[in-house]
Amino acid sequence: MSNPDADSPLESPPNLESLRRLMQTLRTRANEMPEGSYTTKLLSGGPEKIGGKIREEAEEMIEAASEEGDAGREHFIYEAGDLIYHAMVLLAWRGVDIDEVAAELARREGTSGLAEKASRQPKS
Ligand SMILES: N=c1c2ncn([C@@H]3O[C@H](COP(=O)(O)OP(=O)(O)OP(=O)(O)O)[C@@H](O)[C@H]3O)c2ncn1[C@@H]1O[C@H](COP(=O)(O)O)[C@@H](O)[C@H]1O
Numbered sequence: 001m002s003n004p005d006a007d008s009p010l011e012s013p014p015n016l017e018s019l020r021r022l023m024q025t026l027r028t029r030a031n032e033m034p035e036g037s038y039t040t041k042l043l044s045g046g047p048e049k050i051g052g053k054i055r056e057e058a059e060e061m062i063e064a065a066s067e068e069g070d071a072g073r074e075h076f077i078y079e080a081g082d083l084i085y086h087a088m089v090l091l092a093w094r095g096v097d098i099d100e101v102a103a104e105l106a107r108r109e110g111t112s113g114l115a116e117k118a119s120r121q122p123k124s
Helices: 014-032 038-044 046-064 069-094 098-108 113-120
Strands: none
Touching: 014 038, 014 069, 014 098, 038 046, 038 069, 046 069, 069 098
């Protein structure tokens, strides 16, 4: 199935800064573990609890990917937000910043996944 949005032009991303702010909030939650916080509840359950939510949210995002129209697109974005939030909670639990993940992605920039995979295959 083709992706109708694949060719959308990339505009400047003014909201990406919110990822940094969210990461800071999540790291503070991990340090302080305040009561009355959903993030604290997740962090208290460790990778098992957080991972369970990541699996659940990934399923929901995948299901929403095929929904059509503007409402479908909005729902897909909503589910992606849930998945990314929960993935970032796992980063915070592990003491890793989203910037470190961005650095890893930057390191990979320009290397095709196919070329990277080939470089890992044992030479006979
Ligand atoms: N971005 C989010 C965010 N996205 C999703 N969620 C929550 O993630 C949950 C999604 O899980 P579900 O849809 O399965 O809802 P649920 O059935 O109530 O969840 P479960 O009880 O099954 O775990 C909902 O409770 C959402 O409110 C989030 N909760 C918090 N944040 C951010 O984290 C910050 C800190 O939140 P607290 O730590 O809770 O103060 C907030 O200010 C927000 O910026």
